[in-house]
Amino acid sequence: VGSLLSSYGWYILLAAVAVYLLVQKVSRSLAARPGGPGAAEAAEEPDVVVRRQEALAAARLRMQEELNAQAERYKEKQRQLEEEKRRQKIAMWESMQEGKSYKGNLKLNQQQEAESGASTSAVPRSKPNKKPLRGGGYNPLSGEGGGTCSWRPGRRG
Numbered sequence: 001v002g003s004l005l006s007s008y009g010w011y012i013l014l015a016a017v018a019v020y021l022l023v024q025k026v027s028r029s030l031a032a033r034p035g036g037p038g039a040a041e042a043a044e045e046p047d048v049v050v051r052r053q054e055a056l057a058a059a060r061l062r063m064q065e066e067l068n069a070q071a072e073r074y075k076e077k078q079r080q081l082e083e084e085k086r087r088q089k090i091a092m093w094e095s096m097q098e099g100k101s102y103k104g105n106l107k108l109n110q111q112q113e114a115e116s117g118a119s120t121s122a123v124p125r126s127k128p129n130k131k132p133l134r135g136g137g138y139n140p141l142s143g144e145g146g147g148t149c150s151w152r153p154g155r156r157g
Contacts, residue, residue, distance in 0.1 A: 005012070095101070
C-alpha cells in the first residue's frame, strides 16, 4: 500500500478533487432546475395558469395585428412607388414622342422634387469644401509615383 501511495499519490489526490468538484456542480445544477425535486409542491393554481395563457394569447394577437398593419403600410408604400415610376415612364414616353430629350426631362423632374423637399426643410445644407485625396498630377496608368509596387506580367510560354 505504501509503494502504491508513493507511486500514484498525487494522481489519486487530483482525481479525488476532480470528483468532488464534479459532484458539487451536478448537485447545484439539479437544485437550480425548475423541474427538479419539489416541482410537485410548486404546482400553480389552475386559474393562475389560465390567466397567464389568456394574457399570452392576447399579446400574440396584438403583435400579429401590429405586424399586419406594418405589412399594409409597406404594400401601400410599394404601390405608391410603382405608380410614381409608371408616371415617370409615361412622361418620358410623351417627351420622346414630342422629340424632346427624355433624360433632361427626367433630371428636371428630379430637381423639382429635390427643390420641393428642400423647401419643406428649414435650412438647406451646403457641402464643406473638401481637398482632393491625391495631387492633380497623379495618374495610376503612367507608372510613375508608385514606388516599389510595380507589377509586370510574366513571360508567355
